[in-house]
Amino acid sequence: MTKDQVTVVLIASAWSLGVGVIGALIGWRIRRAPIRWSAGLIAAVAVAGVVAGVIGTARAMFLSAHDLGVVVLVCAVSGVVSSLFALLLARALTRSARRLRGMAAAVGAGQEVRSPGNDPAEIRAVADELARSSERLLDAQARERQLEQSRRELVAWVSHDLRTPLAGLRAMAEALDDGIATDPQRYHRQMLRETNRMSSMVDDLFELSRIHAGALNLTMQPLSLRDVVSESIAGATPVARTRGVELGGRVHSQVEVRADAAALSRIVGNLVMNAVRHTPADGVVLVEGRTAGGTIELSVTDGCGGMDPDEFESVFEVGWRGNHARTPGPDTGAGLGLAIVRGLVEAHHGTVAVSNHGDGCRFIVQLPRPTVA
Ligand SMILES: Nc1ncnc2c1ncn2[C@@H]1O[C@H](COP(=O)(O)OP(=O)(O)OP(=O)(O)O)[C@@H](O)[C@H]1O
Ligand SMILES: [Mg+2]
Incomplete structure (x- = not known):
């Protein structure tokens, strides 16, 4: 590399580095701003870095004023055009982020969400994860609803099933107590049968609740x-x-x-x-x-x-x-x-x-x- 080339590299690097540092400071200040500002800043810093490098080098190399004017014009036009493109591309990013926010809100509201499929890889990965979470959430909710429903039905059935034999037992006990039972032996046998049936039902219920609670040993x-x-x-x-x-x-x-x-x-x-x-x-x-x-x-x-x-x-x-x-x-x-x-x-x-x-x-x-x- 000739001495001139070394000088060019050093001068261009110094100017670009200066612009880069300023860009980093601005980036830090606007870190909470919408994503399109960051994308615009990245494009602007890249272009400004090139422009600064070119202008700095041209001045140091004593380019004629005319040539310098041409170079600056070219840089300025390319800079404007590429910054516009950067903003355009950033709009797609903003749209993806907005879609992601919509998905997260839908998951929170218990709706089914689907991954969009055309977003950038990182956003797609988050969207896929959200879609999976929503699926798991909906499954869990459905299971919970079904369990709740069967619990409600069980309580209804059990109360219904216990009420009838209990009413019978009470009637028989009262009849025995009043001495109006014509066949006390039969009443006693019947009461024993009913009691056995009820206690085996209670055993079954206990077993079922242990199964449902996952407490089986x-x-x-x-x-x-x-x-x-x-x-x-x-x-x-x-x-x-x-x-x-x-x-x-x-x-x-x-x-x-x-x-x-x-x-x-x-x-x-x-x-x-x-x-x-x-x-x-x-x-x-x-x-x-x-x-x-x-x-x-x-x-x-x-x-x-x-x-x-x-x-x-x-x-x-x-x-x-x-x-x-x-x-x-x-x-x-x-x-x-x-x-x-x-x-x-x-x-x-x-x-x-x-x-x-x-x-x-x-x-x-x-x-x-x-x-x-
Ligand atoms: N072998 C079978 N043949 C025909 N129907 C059956 C048979 N086993 C069960 N069922 C039907 O399924 C229902 C539920 O059976 P399940 O054993 O759960 O309850 P159950 O026998 O009525 O009462 P429990 O077993 O609690 O005393 C029965 O009421 C009956 O209608
Ligand atoms: Mg049975």
């Missing part, structure tokens, strides 16, 4: 599915016999499942009891267990006469008892059994579903197969 251990099924069948056999329902099980002795013993018994017990209750005399209820790929499958097939496919999902809702059982009788449940089954199965990372099969329906529980250590 499961002790996962390897269990023989066959043993659990045999136990449930033994428990339901007396009821099945009085109803004339044939109850049978078919589980291979080697099917092992990892689960909480009490919870699994409850799952199978609730399904078997439902099946027995909904199968007419001379019908068959069959409980089967097997391994299917990566899952353990337990099915309970009954002779209930089939279910409306619209009800396949509803049966698992809290308090759902079909359309026939809005008024509780001695044999109607509280509609909690299947909600408990689903809650417990899901706590075991499994699924439960129902479908029609033959002249009845089939509930299938799928649990993850224990990994072989």
Whole structure:
């Protein structure tokens, strides 16, 4: 590099640096101003830096006044044009920022927002994040609403279901107290039955509230599915016999499942009891267990006469008892059994579903197969 060139570089750098420093100071002062001012300032500083460098160098190199005039004019025209362009480009930035603000306000108002897609990368990243947050927020709100709704329904159903037997109990107790009961023995038996039914309902409610609160204390251990099924069948056999329902099980002795013993018994017990209750005399209820790929499958097939496919999902809702059982009788449940089954199965990372099969329906529980250590 010649000596002249070194001088040019030094002079141009010094002038541009001076303009840069002034620009930085102004930038600091207007740091809270709208984004377009910053963009305009960047363009102005860049152009002014060039102009200052050119003028400074030209003067030092003793360019003729005419040449200097031409150079300054060229710089001034390019400076104005590029500053205008900078302001134009900054308008797009301002628009993006405004869109972002609109999105944030919409998220706050609980509306669904979508990422615009054509904004600069950084703004798009923020917009995408906002869109995801809004999705999560809406999901959470929907879940919350649904939970609240089911809680309200549950309270309504429970009060309704408790009021009837309580009124009966009071009437019976008063009759006994007044000595007007014709058959006190029968009254006592009936009162005992009602009390048992109510306390099992309260137990179910307690279990459900623990499931909903995520407060289940499961002790996962390897269990023989066959043993659990045999136990449930033994428990339901007396009821099945009085109803004339044939109850049978078919589980291979080697099917092992990892689960909480009490919870699994409850799952199978609730399904078997439902099946027995909904199968007419001379019908068959069959409980089967097997391994299917990566899952353990337990099915309970009954002779209930089939279910409306619209009800396949509803049966698992809290308090759902079909359309026939809005008024509780001695044999109607509280509609909690299947909600408990689903809650417990899901706590075991499994699924439960129902479908029609033959002249009845089939509930299938799928649990993850224990990994072989
Ligand atoms: N095996 C089945 N066959 C036909 N319908 C069934 C069967 N199991 C359940 N249902 C229907 O689903 C409803 C809900 O069942 P769920 O076990 O949750 O409640 P419930 O048996 O009525 O009362 P609970 O189990 O709380 O005593 C039942 O009322 C019935 O209408
Ligand atoms: Mg039930």
